[in-house]
Amino acid sequence: MTTESPTAHSLPTTTRNARYVPGQIVRHRRFDYRGVIVDVDPDFQGSDEWYEEMAKSRPPKDRPWYHVLVDQADTMTYVAERHLDEDPDDSPIEHPMLEDYLGERLADGRYAPRHTVN
Secondary structure, eight states, rough: OOBBBBTTOOOOOOOTTOOOTTTTTTEETOOOOOEEEEEEEEOOOOOOHHHHOOOOOOOOTSEEEEEEOOOOOOOEEEEEGGEEEEEOOOOOOTTTTTHHHHEEEOTTTTTSSOOOOO
């Protein structure tokens, strides 16, 4: 599977070119886990060392990367946009830090972000 996010407790940000938004439920294409986005980086914000060690498929650094709370786990991952799909499963996400980042569940299945920057 993937490893923890290099910046696990950053506040959510928005980016115009991102396909997904904080609170949206996604599925990892390669590792087939569900999760919820809690933050979006407009491009890769980790270290070169982390990228070399963890990003084996060499996803582009100049596209959005997402901080994702993994469903039914206590992990947060840092994932390139190309590895994510919107998840059609509308069941709730179970994660111990969910309420630290996100608010109530909305009618469309997403979660309301707790913080906004900009």
